Amino acid sequence: MKVLILGAAGMIGRKLLESIARDGTLGGKRVDEAVLSDVVLPAVPAGLPFACSASQDDLPAPGVVERLIGGRPDVIIHLAAIVSGEAEADFDKGYRINLEGTQRLFDAIRLAHGASRPGEGYFPRVIFSSSIAVFGAPFPDRIGDEFFTTPLTSYGTQKAIGELLLADYSRRGFFDGIGIRLPTIAIRPGKPNKAASGFFSGILREPLNGQEAVLPVSDQVRHWFASPRSAVGFLHHAAAIDTSRLGARRNLNMPGLSATVAEEIEALRRAAGDKAVALIRRESDPVIEKIVAGWARDFDTTRALSLGFTADRDMDAIVEAYIDEELGGKRPQF
Amino acid sequence: MKVLILGAAGMIGRKLLESIARDGTLGGKRVDEAVLSDVVLPAVPAGLPFACSASQDDLPAPGVVERLIGGRPDVIIHLAAIVSGEAEADFDKGYRINLEGTQRLFDAIRLAHGASRPGEGYFPRVIFSSSIAVFGAPFPDRIGDEFFTTPLTSYGTQKAIGELLLADYSRRGFFDGIGIRLPTIAIRPGKPNKAASGFFSGILREPLNGQEAVLPVSDQVRHWFASPRSAVGFLHHAAAIDTSRLGARRNLNMPGLSATVAEEIEALRRAAGDKAVALIRRESDPVIEKIVAGWARDFDTTRALSLGFTADRDMDAIVEAYIDEELGGKRPQF
Ligand SMILES: NC(=O)c1ccc[n+]([C@@H]2O[C@H](COP(=O)([O-])OP(=O)(O)OC[C@H]3O[C@@H](n4cnc5c(N)ncnc54)[C@H](O)[C@@H]3O)[C@@H](O)[C@H]2O)c1
Ligand SMILES: NC(=O)c1ccc[n+]([C@@H]2O[C@H](COP(=O)([O-])OP(=O)(O)OC[C@H]3O[C@@H](n4cnc5c(N)ncnc54)[C@H](O)[C@@H]3O)[C@@H](O)[C@H]2O)c1
Numbered sequence: 001m002k003v004l005i006l007g008a009a010g011m012i013g014r015k016l017l018e019s020i021a022r023d024g025t026l027g028g029k030r031v032d033e034a035v036l037s038d039v040v041l042p043a044v045p046a047g048l049p050f051a052c053s054a055s056q057d058d059l060p061a062p063g064v065v066e067r068l069i070g071g072r073p074d075v076i077i078h079l080a081a082i083v084s085g086e087a088e089a090d091f092d093k094g095y096r097i098n099l100e101g102t103q104r105l106f107d108a109i110r111l112a113h114g115a116s117r118p119g120e121g122y123f124p125r126v127i128f129s130s131s132i133a134v135f136g137a138p139f140p141d142r143i144g145d146e147f148f149t150t151p152l153t154s155y156g157t158q159k160a161i162g163e164l165l166l167a168d169y170s171r172r173g174f175f176d177g178i179g180i181r182l183p184t185i186a187i188r189p190g191k192p193n194k195a196a197s198g199f200f201s202g203i204l205r206e207p208l209n210g211q212e213a214v215l216p217v218s219d220q221v222r223h224w225f226a227s228p229r230s231a232v233g234f235l236h237h238a239a240a241i242d243t244s245r246l247g248a249r250r251n252l253n254m255p256g257l258s259a260t261v262a263e264e265i266e267a268l269r270r271a272a273g274d275k276a277v278a279l280i281r282r283e284s285d286p287v288i289e290k291i292v293a294g295w296a297r298d299f300d301t302t303r304a305l306s307l308g309f310t311a312d313r314d315m316d317a318i319v320e321a322y323i324d325e326e327l328g329g330k331r332p333q334f
Numbered sequence: 335m336k337v338l339i340l341g342a343a344g345m346i347g348r349k350l351l352e353s354i355a356r357d358g359t360l361g362g363k364r365v366d367e368a369v370l371s372d373v374v375l376p377a378v379p380a381g382l383p384f385a386c387s388a389s390q391d392d393l394p395a396p397g398v399v400e401r402l403i404g405g406r407p408d409v410i411i412h413l414a415a416i417v418s419g420e421a422e423a424d425f426d427k428g429y430r431i432n433l434e435g436t437q438r439l440f441d442a443i444r445l446a447h448g449a450s451r452p453g454e455g456y457f458p459r460v461i462f463s464s465s466i467a468v469f470g471a472p473f474p475d476r477i478g479d480e481f482f483t484t485p486l487t488s489y490g491t492q493k494a495i496g497e498l499l500l501a502d503y504s505r506r507g508f509f510d511g512i513g514i515r516l517p518t519i520a521i522r523p524g525k526p527n528k529a530a531s532g533f534f535s536g537i538l539r540e541p542l543n544g545q546e547a548v549l550p551v552s553d554q555v556r557h558w559f560a561s562p563r564s565a566v567g568f569l570h571h572a573a574a575i576d577t578s579r580l581g582a583r584r585n586l587n588m589p590g591l592s593a594t595v596a597e598e599i600e601a602l603r604r605a606a607g608d609k610a611v612a613l614i615r616r617e618s619d620p621v622i623e624k625i626v627a628g629w630a631r632d633f634d635t636t637r638a639l640s641l642g643f644t645a646d647r648d649m650d651a652i653v654e655a656y657i658d659e660e661l662g663g664k665r666p667q668f
Contacts (some may be wrong), residue, residue: 091506136582148482150501150583157502159594161495167484172425226575249484 003028004073006059006105007080008036009043011188011232012024012129015325016077017045019232023047023294027240037068038080059101062209067107067112075125075239076175079106085195087155094133100159106165110174121173127238128179130251132224137294145153145253145303152294154297163251170243178238178246181310183226183256183299186323196291200225203261204319206270207279216285219262222297226256227321230311237309245307255311257318258298267315270330271323275334335363338407340393340439341414343377345522346463346565348379349659350411351379353566358383359498360395360409361574371402373558393435399442406446409459409573410509412439418467419529421489431491436462444508453509460500461572462513463583465556468494471628479587479637486628497585504577504584510573512580517590517633517645519559521656530625537595538602538653541610542666550619553596554632560590561655564645571643579641589645591652592632601649605657609668 003026004236013036016303020026020034036042036054044052057064059080068078074272081103112122113163113272133156134149147158163179187208188201199216206213226234234254243250267279301309312318337360341347347370354360370376370388378386390397393414403410414435421428446456467490468483470603484493497513504511521542522535533550534557540547561567568588577584603611635643646652657665 146482148480149498151498152505152582154502157498160498162486162594164483164491164494164498168488171486172488248486 001026001031001075002033002035002071002073003031003039004035004068004071004076004078005042006037006078006237007129008078009038009040012185012235013038013042013077015232016079016235019236020050021045021048025062027236027238029240035068035071035073037064039236040099052112054231060096060104062329064075064076065101065105067110067290069105069112071123073124073216075127076105077127077129077235079129079131081155081159083195084153084155087158088153091154094154095268098155102158102162106115106169107186110169113174117255121172124175125176125243126170126175127235128162128166128177129235130159130163130179130181131156131266132183132253132296132299134163134181135296135314139296142258142300143253143296144296144300145211159292160211167248167250169246171208176243176284177250178241179251180238181251181253182231182232182234182320183224183254185228185231185327186225186318187227189228189322196288197223197295199288200261200264203266203280207268207276208272208319208322208327210279210332210334212279212281213262213331214283215280216283216288217261217292218284218289220260221263221289221292222258223292223306224256224258224296224299225315225318226254226311227318229325230254230256234309241307252307252309253299253301255301255304255309256299257312257314267319270316271319272332273334276332335360335365335405335409336367336369336405337365338402338405339368339376339410340371340402340410341387341463343372343374344385344413345524346562347372347376347411348494349562349566350569353570354383354384355521360574361570364575369402369405369407371398394430394438399435399439401495405631406456407458409461410439410443410643411461411463411569411573412436413462413463415489417529418489422487422491424569425488428488428492432489433495436492436496437476437499440503440509444503445503447508449591456506458509460504460509460511461569461578462496462500462511462585464497464513464515464544465490465495465632466515466517466587468515469589469630473630474660475545476595476632476634477587477594477630478634501584505582510577511577511584512577513585514568514572514643515585515587516565516568517558517588518549518566519562520559520652521561521660523656523660530622531559532627534595534598535621537614538598539656541602542606542653542656542661544613544666544668546613546615548597548617549614550617550622551595551626552618552623553599554594555623555626556592556594557626558590558592558630558633559649560588560645561652563655563659563660564590566615568643575641586638586641586643587633589635589638589643590633591646591649595647597649600648601637601653604650605653606666607668610611610666
């Protein structure tokens with residue numbers, strides 16, 4: 001099987017490749033070749049158990065998707081995007097990458113499909129990473145599987161449009177698409193970034209690394225999480241699932257964990273003790289408080305669960321995943 | 335006030351112009367100029383109480399929307415579209431007119447807005463005619479205001495995307511948009527067409543004109559209707575409404591009438607007698623039965639009603655509107 005990963009230099013893309021490399025499979029199927037693409041040249045790790053190439057590509061630039069689809073990948077995992085804050089700050093850039101890039105990708109697949117003889121048509125599995133940003137407040141305490149999409153950011157709008165295109169192109173038989181709406185991924189590895197949601201990861205990650213973290217909101221703030229490990233698991237499952245079980249409704253809220261900041265802190269305490277917790281400095285920020293108040297807190301993901309998607313058991317599992325993957329399994333000692 | 339009507343040669347566009355002409359107002363405000371645009375050159379009726387010009391334009395063609403927006407209309411009523419059947423039969427044409435055309439229009443307004451000095455920005459009201467085709471079966475018996483959009487046609491997909499763009503461009507302050515999801519318009523005047531929904535109008539219109547009509551489905555089929563008169567009323571109200579009452583949720587299910595085929599027939603009987611009803615020939619068509627089984631039957635439109643949109647009282651009002659507007663107020667005699 002040949003796999004194309006778009007946005008492969010990103011956080012989830014890199015974790016996905018690591019996980020495919022572990023036993024050479026994606027969704028239980030043997031991978032023969034992985035093609036990596038990103039506007040930042042993706043690193044090709046040494047010693048992979050399959051062929052792997054990487055290219056530096058601006059997704060919506062002329063010819064890019066045609067070249068990538070020309071290689072006829074069996075599974076296409078579309079992770080390339082600019083995130084919420086940047087898409088809000090730069091209107092043209094967000095629409096160009098998140099909408100036009102996605103549209104061009106889907107169209108290149110459609111045209112490749114059409115070029116084939118009937119019954120022999122090119123018909124890849126396409127996995128689209130959507131987001132809970134397709135929802136906008138006000139919403140119910142738990143958002144159900146049939147709640148409407150009224151995004152309050154351009155990023156969320158672009159993801160919602162990508163979902164609609166994915167469903168229509170799948171319905172028409174151009175490809176076999178599935179859209180997965182990821183929860184906020186925590187603990188995001190690496191350096192703190194400026195995303196308004198950054199503290200959800202930061203208050204765990206920084207103390208686990210012996211550093212101070214700032215908490216700008218109240219302990220009672222509730223949000224919706226999945227670990228990078230779960231996100232990678234969703235992608236494996238989305239690659240393997242029998243999409244006839246989806247019918248025409250190809251976009252799914254992924255399962256996750258609804259937890260408060262206080263619950264994060266208690267999980268940190270269990271994993272690393274009071275001294276780690278003492279590294280969290282409370283410094284309330286009304287701007288961030290306000291943004292976060294408009295975010296989804298909880299979901300009823302009956303549909304995805306019944307389709308076999310699984311998420312983190314509790315906040316301890318989310319902390320554990322970070323310690324395993326980023327700290328070599330070693331709990332920090334203070 | 336200057337009004338631009340896109341798709342002005344269509345059924346609703348012509349009825350809208352007639353109604354604006356009646357007392358020279360749209361949504362209670364005086365119209366000084368109407369600009370009509372359509373790929374079929376719109377007729378300019380004689381004796382209008384305001385300036386009126388018309389041009390033959392292919393909406394997504396280069397330069398078209400820029401020229402039309404260059405005239406800085408205060409209200410833009412976007413009715414141009416190819417309908418469901420054609421967008422399904424011709425994938426490229428549907429996406430080109432219904433999606434790309436809409437996107438280009440919104441972008442031309444955005445760029446015109448941006449070209450203005452702050453506080454003096456060009457900021458028109460934009461009314462987008464969407465459709466209940468944004469919904470796809472299975473759905474509840476009554477679709478509520480927060481039900482999700484899972485279209486089962488490319489046309490419905492294109493309308494749902496137009497709605498998302500309208501909401502995002504409005505949220506960012508480029509224009510003041512409102513999307514109205516029209517019920518199936520009946521009685522559609524003119525000749526029978528090949529739309530699968532055509533019989534809903536045909537079984538009333540043909541007998542009212544002394545002609546035979548074919549009914550391809552059972553009497554118990556239920557659907558969601560509004561008269562052309564109501565549709566025009568929605569547009570007037572959408573032009574006048576205080577959009578701050580909409581918040582970020584700019585797209586609304588319009589009110590309508592949920593009625594069965596049997597109820598249509600009884601209204602015909604009341605208006606034109608048994609001889610008119612006898613002109614309906616039952617000839618069941620399993621293909622049409624199947625298509626229609628996937629259509630929405632009823633809506634709970636609390637939100638639009640509370641915002642002051644109003645629809646037809648009953649099926650008699652729908653028949654009455656046709657007799658008034660198309661038969662010069664004369665009930666047919668048999
Ligand atoms: N991390 C989360 O919390 C989260 C939540 C919901 C959805 N998602 C979505 O999942 C996907 C992956 O998330 P991530 O956390 O790995 O994000 P990331 O930002 O780490 O990775 C995205 C990648 O896309 C690449 N990219 C940006 N512009 C590009 C262009 N013009 N051409 C090609 N590539 C381009 C970036 O270089 C980056 O490597 C994204 O689509 C994101 O929107 C992430
Ligand atoms: N009539 C209904 O039952 C109904 C229901 C829901 C939504 N709508 C929507 O309401 C709007 C008006 O409906 P209608 O019944 O008057 O439809 P219509 O088909 O009578 O009018 C649409 C007009 O758009 C024009 N058009 C098509 N392609 C064009 C192009 N490339 N450039 C410019 N103009 C183009 C057509 O020439 C036509 O005059 C449409 O957007 C339709 O999708 C109608």
